[in-house]
Amino acid sequence: MKDVYLLSGFLGSGKTSLLAHIIEQFKAEGIKPAVIMNELGKLAFDSRAVDNEVPLKEMLEGCICCTGSEKMEAQLQMLLEGEDFDVLLIETTGAAHPVEAMDAVLSPLFANKLNMKGIITVADCKRWLDRDNMTPQTRMLFLEQIKHAHLIVANKIDLLTEEETLTVTMQIQALNDVAPIIQTSNSKLPIKLLKNMEATFHDKEVHEAAIGKQLTLSSRLHTFQEGLHQEEFEEWVRSLPDTVYRMKGYVPLKGHKNPFLFQYAYGMVQWLPEYMKMPPQIVIIGEQVDKLEIIGSGRND
Incomplete structure (x- = not known):
């Protein structure tokens, strides 16, 4: 069984920086990661964060949750059959609802091959303070990504005052009182926190926020x-x-x-x-x- 981590978070929150830090730490411990990276656009700019030694599959134009479940299964199948790796990191596009993306991974095809460790959501703390200025649809997605996380990375705290940091932490905890909240700058998260994760799927209502539906x-x-x-x-x-x-x-x-x-x-x-x-x-x-x-x-x- 290979452990799988799903990296979630709104556009520009710091997911790719987190991915790069995690890859570096796994490799330092002799653990070989593989990556599936989802891009909303036609070009794979974020994949430059992944070095050539790491098996990488890319999904362009669309997100795992709303247009790419079959593509996702095919990429997983190719990784499992053609690559040697120990742990899988999946970076979703910022437009993806984390639960929908996770459902795409939890296919019966991989029940005995993949162990979903959980959703790591990167929350942009500066953006959190400005969330009321977002459109209702994008704010809903932003909150949903945090609400359904198993581990929350409260990122960019270097841009906040101590009082703002305390406010953000308390408000995020009120939205999701189960997931640990780790404060970071530049998404620097120690992987020992990942290793202790075990996904617990709580009975929470899921609000769709897929491209072409509520979120445009x-x-x-x-x-x-x-x-x-x-x-x-x-x-x-x-x-x-x-x-x-x-x-x-x-x-x-x-x-x-x-x-x-x-x-x-x-x-x-x-x-x-x-x-x-x-x-x-x-x-x-x-x-x-x-x-x-x-x-x-x-x-x-």
Whole structure:
């Protein structure tokens, strides 16, 4: 039996950082992990966090819970038959309801092969304080991901005051009084906490929040045709509506040979230099992203 951990959390909460930290710790102990990574868009940007030694299966365009159960079973089957690993880590898209995603894993096909250890939900503490500004649908999903967790990673506490940290912890505990809450910065979680997990499926009402149902999240892939000025691009980012939750990809900047890796989540921007010539594309995730006017372009999607 191979242990399985499901990593949940809203867009930009820090799931991929958590995944990278867990992989590093398992490998240091001689435990070989495998990964299934789910992306809402068409490009697998987050998979760069997984090194080449780790068996990896990717599911693009859609989430495990609402469009990919059969694909998920096929990926699991390929991993079990074709790869040598000890533990499986599944990172869901931020648009996935954790219980629906878990149900996709708990197929009778794998009853004697996989041991579901539980759901680890990464909760963005800064986002928690601003949750009332979210649309009702996205707020519901955000709360559901925390409500159904077996372990809660209260992330980004470095951005909070002590009073705010206490408030967030108490409020999250009131929503889910069963799961342990671990406060982190940059999702740094010791794996000894994972090893002690045993999924307990409580009798909780599950509210659907799948793409195309109550939650109207969608993704858009955009290709840049020319280089941009960084200041102008960031000004455009600041002008975006609150319904744009996440952007990630490679942005060509004037004066630089290769596009820069760019990430955006809830008003926070990150640039990293890229030393290979990557395709100048970004994935935009949010609501009604098809209506956005993108800087320096017509519609080149």
